[in-house]
Amino acid sequence: MTPNIATPSPALQPATQLTLVDALVEQGWYVGREVIDLELCAALNQELLHRAAYNGLDEAGIGRGQQHLLRKDIRGDAIHWLDRESAAQRRYLDAMSELQQALNHALFLGLFEYEAHFAHYPPGAFYQRHLDSFRGRANRVISTVGYLTPNWPSDGGGEMVIYHPDAPSQEVARVIPEAGTFACFLSETIPHEVLPTRHPRTSIAGWFRRNASLGGVLDPAR
Numbered sequence: 001m002t003p004n005i006a007t008p009s010p011a012l013q014p015a016t017q018l019t020l021v022d023a024l025v026e027q028g029w030y031v032g033r034e035v036i037d038l039e040l041c042a043a044l045n046q047e048l049l050h051r052a053a054y055n056g057l058d059e060a061g062i063g064r065g066q067q068h069l070l071r072k073d074i075r076g077d078a079i080h081w082l083d084r085e086s087a088a089q090r091r092y093l094d095a096m097s098e099l100q101q102a103l104n105h106a107l108f109l110g111l112f113e114y115e116a117h118f119a120h121y122p123p124g125a126f127y128q129r130h131l132d133s134f135r136g137r138a139n140r141v142i143s144t145v146g147y148l149t150p151n152w153p154s155d156g157g158g159e160m161v162i163y164h165p166d167a168p169s170q171e172v173a174r175v176i177p178e179a180g181t182f183a184c185f186l187s188e189t190i191p192h193e194v195l196p197t198r199h200p201r202t203s204i205a206g207w208f209r210r211n212a213s214l215g216g217v218l219d220p221a222r
Ligand SMILES: O=C(O)CCC(=O)C(=O)O
Pocket: 119, 127, 132, 145, 159, 160, 192, 193, 194, 203, 205
């Protein structure tokens, strides 16, 4: 038998969708290690680090539209919205689109759109505890985070802490931001934070959205 080199490995481990749906229903969040294909992580990481090195990132803020504010005391990452520019981005976004279909099929969520950005946290950066759905705009339904940094050092910090939805000071999980790890949670109910990192930290944060048109104002993605 010749090895089947023509078939690319899937972007996400095939068993992920079922486990993920179950975990979302049971506890509102999911974390899996070695879920995202490592070659894909490496390509995305390289693209992000290249942008970071050539000033191709924007400082991240909080709030949308005219309420958008730069607050380094709240979050310290720099971002770039995914735009399908590279093959790696397209492969990641296509995998998210398959996940969107699986979520709609299993949970009738009516998700219709996905927005995502690269995030680079330089040493010292963090993101204080928050919810991902902006107040008055309940349009982000499910959050995803794909981690891209290989060989995360054990003293690197930068873990994402997930808190209990009903007791926001109770920690329920700590996620090491190691390449291949994928996290997913309910945007409106799961408080989470990024602890100060000591090592450059790279990821893709993304959100499945429902259409939200409030008071005649359309709310497009981003
Ligand atoms: O990078 C992470 O672990 C989480 C980032 C986050 O909470 C966000 O961008 O809203």
